[in-house]
Amino acid sequence: MDEHRAAANAIRGRARVWVPLAVVGVLLALAAGEWAFDRSQPDKEALQAGTVIEFGSDREASVEVGEGWSVDRSGTNLDMEVVLVHGEVSVTLDLVRFPRIDGATPKEMWAGMDRVLDAARYGGTEVDLGEPASFTTANIDDGLSGDLRVGDQSGTAYVLPDSDGAKAVEARVLGPDAETVAAEVIDSITFKEDA
Structure with missing residues (x-):
């Protein structure tokens, strides 16, 4: 039973690293998209x-x-x-x-x-x-x-x-x-x- 919990925590541990990185990536993509849109608009x-x-x-x-x-x-x-x-x-x-x-x-x-x-x-x-x-x-x-x-x-x-x-x-x-x-x-x- 303890072995299953240890394995589950290990998977969650890795997921915890990728989720924040994915969120940061999405935020950067949104910021870049907003910047590109603003630059495409005439002054x-x-x-x-x-x-x-x-x-x-x-x-x-x-x-x-x-x-x-x-x-x-x-x-x-x-x-x-x-x-x-x-x-x-x-x-x-x-x-x-x-x-x-x-x-x-x-x-x-x-x-x-x-x-x-x-x-x-x-x-x-x-x-x-x-x-x-x-x-x-x-x-x-x-x-x-x-x-x-x-x-x-x-x-x-x-x-x-x-x-x-x-x-x-x-x-x-x-x-x-x-x-x-x-x-x-x-x-x-x-x-x-x-x-």
């Missing part, structure tokens, strides 16, 4: 003309896209940043808040954007932000725009403040003929209180 999602995207932590800014635009899903976090793509042109929109009670002037916002671009400079990317000039849209009267070069791409940077200077959309438009391609997108930017 860009095509948008229909007239799509309005609200962004910012409280969705207080919005932009409307025209024909041919896509959203870069890997670069977009609606609480912080929206990345739109049209062919070789990319538009990055950041909603920035200013902690001062009296807000910030557009020139201070421009200087802030230049400081944010320092991160790319410190990372070894050549970045050149030109001097700002006055810029208006259908919804924003006191914006600024200027030349922008990041690495081998060139385009235009924009600071588009809300009416009280408490927040702004900082836009970076890069790619061939970027300013013309993105003009309608930039012109469509609004804030909730301005809409």
Whole structure:
């Protein structure tokens, strides 16, 4: 009787080794399958003309896209940043808040954007932000725009403040003929209180 128990324990002992290994193998196969599926999905999602995207932590800014635009899903976090793509042109929109009670002037916002671009400079990317000039849209009267070069791409940077200077959309438009391609997108930017 004891011999049968000893033999049974020996078999169970071996099974105990293979069962966890099999479970680990299945988990690794599932993880690899999920990774492969994620890699097979496109980073860009095509948008229909007239799509309005609200962004910012409280969705207080919005932009409307025209024909041919896509959203870069890997670069977009609606609480912080929206990345739109049209062919070789990319538009990055950041909603920035200013902690001062009296807000910030557009020139201070421009200087802030230049400081944010320092991160790319410190990372070894050549970045050149030109001097700002006055810029208006259908919804924003006191914006600024200027030349922008990041690495081998060139385009235009924009600071588009809300009416009280408490927040702004900082836009970076890069790619061939970027300013013309993105003009309608930039012109469509609004804030909730301005809409």
